[in-house]
Amino acid sequence: MYESEVIDIIKSEVAFMGTIDENRPHVRPMKPYIDQEGHIWLFSRYDSRKVSDLKKNPRIELCFLDKKQQVLNIYGRIKDETKAGSPTFQVIRDMMLHDIPEMKHYFKDDNKDSLVIYRFIVHDVRFMKADCQVTTRVNLPMEHDPDTELSMCQGGFCLVE
Template sequence: MKATAKFLMTLALFMATTTLSAQNTEKVSPTEVMNYLQECGVFFLATVEADQPHVRPFSAVTVYENHLYFLTGKKKDVFKQLKVNGKFEICGLKRNGTEWIRITGRLINDDRVEAKQFMLDKNPGNKMYSATDNNTAVLYIQDGTATYYSFASAPRTVKF
């Protein structure tokens, strides 16, 4: 009986804390999140196919029209997986090894040539893509949530 009461008290405290923190989530500019990812250099994007998660490295990121954008190819599995299920998770680790970010939301394809060209202009190293080819895909985050972690402080969760 004591264990059950202790468990219920812990659960109630957890639920109260979670509800309170969800109500107090700070809204930030996607530029803040982009800058953090750029400090990481390489970050990892996870998708799912059926019941199997898939993770791959990314580095091309920019903000366009107040949305955080990423670049990939339509022929790649990552794009095919996101077409079926737009939910994703990103994890990026700063080079100091003690700070990281996790990002969730939904990735939405933007087929406009202007969005593709903007992304390519901001990430000129991606020579294999063109704004007018049938392969280039730029995707932006909808309903983004980022949580900043550090070994030195409590996590900070934001919406963007």
């Protein structure tokens, strides 16, 4: 399988995140963060359209295209909304800043109260090599157990409950 390549793409590339507001899709660039346990985190300004879309429908898809023309699609839903001031926010923010220093301009002290961090619950991963061969396909239907998720582990995709 290609789990290490998937993790490398998440860590190194910008994703395009798709949300739905009523009947219209919205796509915007996002820089996800993957922690040591394999959980994916996203952040946003609290007053953005993205946050409004996520309140109406927490299901999203991230799409990555790397320099080798490999495509990675990850589908799932946003779980926890973590606002500034909470211990979880501070821990995740500090880890993000340590691992992705270019994100510092988003977390300035004067705007930290206007940010929110979300945990992305992964239910479907599709990785396609440049030759258009689907090499990894993992699917956990949300309807059966919405709290079961995939975690990105170096040895493979791990189930988390």
